[in-house]
Amino acid sequence: MAYEHIKIDREGPVTVVTLNRPDVMNALHAPAHFELHEAFDAFAADPDQWVAIVTGAGERAFSAGNDLKHQASGGGMGLPPSGFAGLTQRFDLNKPLIAAVNGVAMGGGFEIALACDLIIAADTATFALPEPRVGLAALAGGLHRLPRQIGLKAAMGMILTGRRVAAAEGQALGFVNDVVPAADLMDAARRWAAQICELSPMSIRASKEAVFKGLDEPSLEAAMAGQMRYPATAAMLRSEDFKEGPRAFAEKRKPNWQGR
Incomplete structure (x- = not known):
């Protein structure tokens, strides 16, 4: 199926899902959410696809989260039942997901990564839940997944300040599995996927x-x-x-x- 806002590549048993809106730092709007919902439905249903890697197009951003400019211009904010990016409320997917974070992962972008099972980060990646800076809150799972993954105090330190966390600190806090040079990011994500695919x-x-x-x-x-x-x-x-x-x-x- 052809998509406008995302790109899907199948590499053997591995599906690579690329958020493909680099002109807006891969921020997502309603049409992108529904495309991702369809893509992850297809991945879940395909017995020959075992692992998915989620990444962002370009070098600047994994995803800047919600497309606030689209929202401010009157664009719809509809979400599929599977939530932000077709992932954050998809609680029945038992196939592994790897986030290959190639740059900024802010707000909803960080929430996408947290909804994945592994986070492989470029050394240039940064993470934050800055929604309170624009009068919002990280209601796509960030306020719940982050404390569960790194503990309450560390999570509240990020949530209550909206501060940016570099990839190395993310690994120290425990939500990043691996940090690699930016040029090696997709190779590293594929190595993790290949290790998973060696198993049943x-x-x-x-x-x-x-x-x-x-x-x-x-x-x-x-x-x-x-x-x-x-x-x-x-x-x-x-x-x-x-x-x-x-x-x-x-x-x-x-x-x-x-x-x-």
């Missing part, structure tokens, strides 16, 4: 689902008891991959994962 996609989906559903359980005991009921765990246990892994180990060969 059924196992990866079961693992991701168990982590996130388990965090909502009232105790460790409840999380461990509940994990056998999760859909991705059940799918893993009846999959071809569940049979292939032990067989390949016994035969001393590389597994041939099917993702089904």
